[in-house]
Amino acid sequence: MRIDGRATLTSPPHANLELDNLPDPARYFTFQHVVSSRGCPGKCSFCGSPKLWGRKVHFHSPDYFVTQLENLHRQGVSFFYISDDTFTLRSKRVVEICRAIIRRGLEINWAAISRVDTVSETVLKWMRMAGCIQISYGIESGSAKIRRLLNKSVGIDQVRNAFAMTQRMGIMARAYFIYGCPGETDDTIRETLALIRDLQPLSAIFYILDVFPGTALYDDFKQRTGTSDDIWMERIEDILYFQTDPALDREKILSWGKTLRREFFRHLPEFVDSINLIEDPDLHPFHADFLSRMGMTFSHGDYAQHPDIPGPETTAEKLFRRALSYAPVHRAYLGLGILLQKRGAAAESVDLLLAETERYPESDELLTCLGISYMNLGQFLDALSCFDKLSGPEPVANHIAECHRQLNK
């Protein structure tokens, strides 16, 4: 802080050890990013968390946390990002949180961040049943040597187990990778590619290694280069590790990034084909939800237009059909209906959707899709009877006008 106009280093602020004594911000604001704990006992050399929070972790009680979710849910939030560094650090506490979410009837979905060495089948099943749809794990590299240099103390078997267990529960296991690390070579990148093919993640994020203040990597950078903290007085936003290491060059880093992303996306349809879900009747509706969400990602979401993903619609169709083999789910019927319609299979689309508009009579989306399929078959009266049932017919005003025009010919 500045004292009498001079930058002055003060002692670290007092850490609030009783997090539940903090006022619940959900009483004043509406937000999706929530935290149930602060800190992480890990000491990865690239991560600012240990310095920011200290390595001792502080927790909210399950009751405080779930009450916060409940307050936010009442304000209309139904999707949360649980931003704890490692949400599953204490499994008993996670199960308590999940039980409370279920007991209070909160119809929510959420994504969390975890470490591969802190999950088990029991915890993952509770998380799934309480609405968890995605867990992000920091894997960083397929090379044991690089993971060691980054101080990422997880073994490859733990990585494999966590990914297999998470996916079997119908939770998307997302992998974070870092490239452009100390000692990175074509060989270490090949190791990362091999690990991706082994884990078969359905989502992966690739970052270039960045040197953040407060990290061990930053201390090492200052020592290696004789730089001081005054570097931040320059107009820079970040320091990429490769810029500080003469053994690495920019073009190489960029081409590794391209290769990692391209290979991941190219193999995604195979990864989808190998999804292996646990056979547990309790989880069938959740499996249907998981598969249909993935289906929508391939048919309408991030993967639909991706140039490196071959045949996204074929993959989406497989996912929707597989979802329906577990349980009827609106999203899968709709996605499949639209795909069939796009493919010119209007009769098949009508067959599929007709019964479902009775199951979901208030679904404008299904009625619209069915109506358009009827139009494609030239059955304009049937189409109009679908459009008549819509709660809001404005978006299909053109279709309604076209039906009348055809019928008045």
Ligand code: SF4
């Ligand atoms: S990267 Fe994750 S596991 Fe490692 S110190 Fe940071 S928060 Fe902890």
